[in-house]
Amino acid sequence: MLKVVVVDDEPLARKGMLMRLAAFPELQVVGECSNGAEAISAVKELSPDVVFLDVEMPVLDGFAVLKTLQQQQVKLPYIIFVTAFDQYALNAFDVNAVDYVLKPVETERLRAAVFKLLKAFEAEDDHRHKGQLAEAVAKLTGEAAGNILQRLDQEEPVMNDRFPDAISIKDSGEITRVPVGSIDWVDAAGDYMCIHTSDGQTHILRRTMKELEQELDPRLFVRVHRSAIVNVNTIAKLQMLPNGEHQLMLTNGQAVKVSRSYKDRVKTVFSS
Structure with missing residues (x-):
């Protein structure tokens, strides 16, 4: 109303x-x-x-x-x-x-004015929702919001099928472009994500694990824990520990714990 x-x-x-x-x-x-x-x-x-x-x-x-x-x-x-x-x-x-x-x-004239009002409000509301959606997708994918708005206006899919090739990370006034393919694994540290790359570096990203997971191609990255995501190409083996828990050993020697809720998802990596 x-x-x-x-x-x-x-x-x-x-x-x-x-x-x-x-x-x-x-x-x-x-x-x-x-x-x-x-x-x-x-x-x-x-x-x-x-x-x-x-x-x-x-x-x-x-x-x-x-x-x-x-x-x-x-x-x-x-x-x-x-x-x-x-x-x-x-x-x-x-x-x-x-x-x-x-x-x-006159009743009819007032009805026409109200109808015109509702159409105007609907158009603005639609434009506002499109703008909010475009901004959200832009933050998620790194794509320009203007391009997303154009697809919305043309009734095309909001998101492209492809996932971004790199993630931009801001730190101390600089923006580092980290290729997605170079990411070995990611773990959460409070309000931040630690992105570990194949060259031995660790990049700090202020984003939630859920947001980052949606940005990464699920064919290449698997969530193994509430606070960890792993590049499937870096997985060397899945180990069962004496206490019944599981952990992944990565090709760089890093051990990453697998939680029970994500164990079945991890096993699909070895069955594919």
């Missing part, structure tokens, strides 16, 4: 608008104002999605209300002007109002 504020200095006109808006289940009136000053306060306090704003009001008219909000850098809601003079229509669209309706308000 969209939160609505109704602004009109005429009590009867305001009451009539409230009654008409009650017919739209998509709208929820959260406030009503009798002048421009109240309207400014209501927008700040209630953060409505849309304001049905009377143009002709004493002291502060509808356009002055918007001007004041903009000067105070308040995020503007959608605006539908309500006026007895359609000479204001052009000015209404100059300030990016969704629509305007003339007094006395």
Whole structure:
């Protein structure tokens, strides 16, 4: 539901608008104002999605209300002007109002304005969700968010089939590009990941194990523990310890514990 504020200095006109808006289940009136000053306060306090704003009001008219909000850098809601003079229509669209309706308000005209409002909000909401999705995928894959948005607009798959060839790691003002193929294994250290590479280096990455696991090709990397991921090409053997637990021995001599919950997943590496 969209939160609505109704602004009109005429009590009867305001009451009539409230009654008409009650017919739209998509709208929820959260406030009503009798002048421009109240309207400014209501927008700040209630953060409505849309304001049905009377143009002709004493002291502060509808356009002055918007001007004041903009000067105070308040995020503007959608605006539908309500006026007895359609000479204001052009000015209404100059300030990016969704629509305007003339007094006395006709039911069909109001319905058309609300429909236009809902379409505008749906389009913006869709755009906002696409932007959030693009940013999330960009962080996951390293691909430019603009490319992901373009695929979304063209209704193409959000993520490419391929996984990134390298992981970018920021440290002390530098960004190191670590080839994925050079990663032997990864273990968690608190809020950080320690990425161990074939050249004997350890890179520190601030990311969760789950996030990193999703970024790595599951055909090449296997989760062996709540806090460890291993490159399958570095696995030399799977050992059973005297206490019944298992561990992997890597080609570099590193031993990595295998937890019971991931044991079956590790065994699939040896069966493939």
